[in-house]
Structures are given as structure tokens and as C-alpha cells.
Amino acid sequence: MQHVDLKEIRSGGYVGKKVTVCGWVRTSRDSKNVAFAELNDGSELNHTQVVFDKAVFSDKELSSLLSLGSALSVVGTVEKGMKDETCEIRAEKVTLLGGSDTAYPLQKKRHTMEFLRTIPHLRVRTNTFNAVFRVRSELSYAIHEFFHKNGYYYVHSPIITGSDCEGAGEVFKVTTVGYDPTVKSEEDYNKKDFFGRSAGLTVSGQLEGEVMATALGKIYTFGPTFRAENSNTPRHAAEFWQIEPEVAFADIDDIIGIATDMIKSIIAHLLKNCAQEMKFFDERFEPGLIAKLQNVVDSEFARVDYADAIEILKKSGKTFVYPVEWGLDLQTEHERYLTDEFFKKPVFVVNYPRKIKSFYMKQNPDGKTVAATDLLVPGVGEIIGCSEREADYDKLLKEITDRGMKLSDYANYLDLRKFGSVPHSGFGLGLERMLMYVTGMSNIRDVIEFPRTKDDLK
Ligand code: 4AD
């Protein structure tokens, strides 16, 4: 269909010209001699006002054209709007492409986020979700741009895998074999299956990323990852997107520098390229959001040793639900205290106890801790999991064996330490967690259009 995007028209140069535009009616109002519809075609967050002269359009015609959710094609002349920066379109000929009626769930009122989650197929037509998914797209672009500009290769790790990267037992099974009472053992069951062995959906592309990095040098993955996490929290999803750079010849300090540069770069990109959306979130969801993000771009991130973080928590005077003790994992409440209240900015917590972290992390000389860090940010908690990888064959072999992991699943991974092993490091950024941070949305279900969480799949 020949038409001009509304964004293009609003960007200037069209006043006095006759144009054809398309879009959905977001709001409308009627007055004595004229009626108005706010049209949106998805090309930008702001709407464009269409003016209907009642001498041209009958009341009957208008009642269907002004119905919320209707799709229109409008031929009209662009006029200067009431405010300097906007314009409006005086309709001459209007075609109803697809009507809508009062059953349309998005009527003129502020709906709750809970209600909007029940209509994932329509909620993106609200300003809030329109803004979220615009930012999601731009954020993804900014991430690709950052890595591309810095000489990284974009690689594709498999979705179906035979190993559990994080070893946390949260793998979704992939199977074509149903219940069979004649099968005697798990081994027999797996043998009958599609791959002749057990398979699952990947929890992380890291292990394959390491393979690629030990040839291509600097790579990143950007894809969906899956975790059968039982926790029903505002920041866990069963399907989420992860960006996982992996860098050869890099130690933990190098990778912390890379993660810092990436976060600053993508935030700066959003502030510049999503001005309408960021203003919207600042006004409606998190007052001060833009200043907060600008401050992240302009200032240094904090860095604290895990052991010191434990001391800070112990001295906080707070009563936490979960205990605080060296050797125990940090819970959300602890992460939130450190970043929201103590440091009041993004903080890298480094050198976690070996026992609570994954098998692949580089063991520090103290024998107790690993060269691993989580980046915690105010309001969300952990957004990045990061580490230098254990490059020593014997240490890695022992760790895999001690943890009772199946050696055959990690034979290729161990091979990387046999042939030209190098210091290398990487991290995983959760796309949805990052989106929560930059938009001020407080629930992960509202930054992914079709959230998959425990007991919920729409
Ligand atoms: O800390 P995680 O488990 O680290 C890894 O998977 C490493 N293999 C990454 C690497 O070094 N290549 O997960 C990384 C990030 C977390 O910091 C968090 O942002 C996000 O992934 N994440 C989740 N996001 C939403 N829902 C979940 N259930 C998530 N689990 C992790």
C-alpha cells in the first residue's frame, strides 16, 4: 500500500502536502463541528492527530472510523498543529481497513499491568508496551553495534544441547519419546530417544562460545536460553535472551573492563536514540530514570570483593530473611541492599567462593575462591554473570569429577585445555534484566512480549 510513515511526516517538510497515511486509532474525541483521532502506525511512540470535518464525514461514518482499535487509511493534507513541533492531518478520504468495536479490550482507561498480561496479543498496542518493545529492539541493535565496532564475531550457539553449562539442573528436556512402561532404566529410555541420548534446551551458549573464541579470538552469542527455574519472581523467566561474549587472551580485569564499556555504550545509545521512550518511562514509571542512566554513563562502577560485601551486609543493621555468611550465595535482598542502598550505583562483586559458583570458573590461588563477578544494579540486582575460565586441564578435570558431572559430556570442552589453552574470560548479560533496568519496568513479564514463567504459557 502506498503510504508515508507517520514518523516521516512528523519529522517535517510535509506541511501543505497531500499524503496517504495508515494506522490504528489510539484515542478519539468528538466535538461540535470536528472530530479527532490519534493515529499510530508503529513508526514512533507519539501519535498523530487526524481531524475530521463533520461537513465531510457523517456521524454514522465517524462512529466506525473513531472506534478505538480501528485500522484506517487516511488521505489528507498535513497542517501545522497547535504546538510548534507537531502537525496534524486534515482528512479528506478515509478507508476503514479493519473495524473494531466496544469489545476491544483496550478502551480509554489506564489498565493494570496484571490485566494487560492476560492479553499478550494486544498489549503491545498500548503506549507502555509500544515503548518497551521499541527500546528492546534498539537495545538489541546497540549491543550488536558495540561488539561489531570492537571487532567481535557474532556466533550462533545451539539451542539443543547435551550438557548443562551451569550445572544447576534447570535444563528443560527435549524428547520425542512418551511414557513407556516397558522401559527398564533411564539409560534405555535415553537410547530410544531422538538423539540416542538425553538432550535439553540450552541454559547458556558459553561452552560453545569458548570453542569459537579459542579460534576466532573475540566472539559473542545473542540468543534465547532456557531455565526450568521453579522460582516465581519478578526477575526470572523460563525463556530469556542472553548476550554472551567470550574473549581469548583476557583475564578477569580485562573482561570487567569490557562489560563496563558495553553497559555504558548501550545506555548512551538508548539515551540518544530512544528519547521519546526514555522520557515516557521517566514520567510514568521511574522518576529520575534519565538522570540515573546518564550518571551510569558518566561515572565509574563500584567494585567490591565478595568477602568485603559480606562484611558490609553484616554491618548493615538490616534484618535479612536469608542468612549472611561467607560461603553462602547472595540472595536478591542482599544484592539489592548492596547496590540500591550502599553503593547506589552498579557494582561488581568479585571473587565468590568456589563452592557456590559454576565448575568452569578459574580457581584463585587461595584455593577457596574463583575469579568470578556478578554485576549488580539498583532496582534489579544481578544483570551480568561473569568469570575468567579455568584454563588448566588438571584443575578443570578434577572440578568436573568432584562435582559428579558426566565426563563424556565435557570431553570436547576439556580438549580446549589440552590443545593451545589460553587465559580467556566471558560474561552473560540477561537482555530482559537489562531492559528492566533501562525502562524502570519492575516485572520481567513486562519486557518480553510472550513471557514463559512457572505455570504460565499464553
Ligand atoms: O549468571 P548466569 O547464570 O551466567 C551464565 O549463564 C554464564 N554461562 C554466562 C557467561 O559467563 N557466559 O546468567 C547470566 C545472566 C544473569 O546475570 C541474568 O542477567 C540472566 O542471565 N538470567 C536470567 N534472566 C531472566 N530469567 C532467568 N531465569 C535468568 N537466569 C539468568
Ligand code: MG
Ligand atoms: Mg548468575
